[in-house]
Amino acid sequence: MTLSTEHSPSSTPLDWKFSQVFGERAPGEDLQDVDIISSMGFEKSGDYLAVGDRGGRVVIFERKDGKYTSNGHLSRNELEQLDFSFTSHPEFQYKTEFQSHEPEFDYLKSLEIEEKINKLRWCDTQNGSQFILSTNDKTIKLWKVKEHRVKKVKEMNPNPPVCSENALLAERSFISGQDNPSVGNGYLLEWTEKMGSNTFPSQEVHSKIADIEDTARTRCRRVYAHAHDFNINSISTNSDGETFISADDLRINLWNIEISNQCFNIIDMKPSNMEDLTEVITSAEFHPFHCNLLAYSSSRGFIHLVDMRRSALCDHSAILLQDGGSHGFKSFFTEIIASISDIKFSNDGRYILSRDYMNLKLWDSHMDSSPVATFKIHDHLHPKLCELYNNDSIFDKFDCCLSGDGIHFATGSYSNLLRIFSHGVGGAEGITIEASKNSNRKPLRDAAPRTRRSSLSNLTRGLYRLGHEHSSSGTDEFSCNLSSKLLHLAWHPTTNLIACAAGNSLFMYYA
Secondary structure: OOOOOOOOOOOOOOOOEEEEEEOOOOOOOOOOOHHHHEEEEOOOOOOOEEEEOOOEEEEEEEEOOOOOOOOOOOOHHHHHHHOOOOOOHHHHEEEEEEEOOOOEOOOOOOOOEEEOOOEEEEEOEEEEEEEEEEEOOOEEEEEEEEEEEEEOOOOOOOOOEEHHHHHHHHHHHHHHHHHOOOOOHHHHHHHHHHOOOOOOOOOOOOOOEEEEEEEEEEEEEEEOOOOOOOOOEEEOOOOOOOOEEEOOEEEEEEEEOOOOOEEEEEEEEEOHHHHEEEEEEEEEOOOOOOOOOOEEOOOOOEEEEEEEOOOOOHHHHOEEOOOOOHOOOOOOOOHHHHEEEEEEEOOOOOOOEEEEEEEEEEOOOOOOOOOOOOEEOOOHHHHHHHHHHHHHHHHHOOOEEEOOOEEEEEEEOOOOOOEEEEEOOOOOOEEEEOOOOOOOOEEOOOOOEEEEOOOOOOOOOOOOOOOOOOOOOOOOOOOOOOEEEOOEEEEEOOOEEEEEOOOOOOEEEEE
């Protein structure tokens, strides 16, 4: 990838349009906290999208382009009845969902552990099955999503067969919820098929096969627990297909996917005296194709590039990326707003996109002194930092993502605004879209937040709280909606499509 766009087909600004929305609330409908989306990610091919929420659930969507064309047994009339419409951009449909995590209580620490899904990561596909890692604050789980093909019948015998006693018992067991919970969502359809084999031999079932319907069964394959003292903020799968990392505020652990009872601590930032703690880990990501390289960001605004071949404990970074141009007046808020909430590698592995509270920055791993581009997101909120601190909004963690060609970048803001920028293309203000079914492009205009803190990530939080005498009052000149914030988003790996979350709603936009 090159950042030169002089002769690139991407050198014209992208024209973004609304594509789909899932889970949109009706006017006046209350938003339940457990339904708020907390993580998302596309599978490597872009055919699947996983979405996690604060209630510990994971919902999987699949690309529906040409889904019914693989059968080859449908007539032209049947194809027309299915209302085929081929679009120039991917469209998705609901596939399955499962309960990944439940609320827990750590009796040793007298601590309640939320079920909220912090991160989701897809693993390599094996034998037609998808694998996905999900984590809450303390426990990581590996889930297998198995394709399950079920015959869908159009005509049935008007005289239904009499079921055997075993089949009736199976029905009662299913209805009462006593079935095996590990079987997952495909159980009902599988059980329905078995019912046909429990009929009396003298009875014949007449049916016409109309289609082969794909469904999915989910099963938990591994549980990786008891390895983090602080809340897990990141997981990332390795290009070797065998290992992954998990990161909390002070440590990064390396796991083998097949071994759940053992991991290796490769980065430990915990000082002997916790009063000497000056920074914490905020995000971690493996290099896209060098399995020995990874990057992690810190609350001081630094990005550390690490080579695991150098030593077993990677305490010393191979490269340290820091913004040398950020010198100048420093206030109480300087280090808080410098904290990086998310990092993403470009597909070629050379560039890293980072998001802090105020800015979106693009880094070249060959230039450690400053970012190659800075896109201002919340610059207009500088006068309101005191107010944002007092209502915790200054601690909001926004995700970032970038296109497959590494030219375009996206992140979220307040008032459910989606911000999209391009390097060397269009103006510095980028494109602003409100996440709404009827949204249009909007001029640059932002909002303020309302957030919650995580673990040690905000070092100064416990020292003291600034008084309200400096906070602004009267009219809100920025028209900010602090309670509506677009924190989570993902860019499709092969085309210009962005999925983003606003509350419990999943919006998709394409260009």
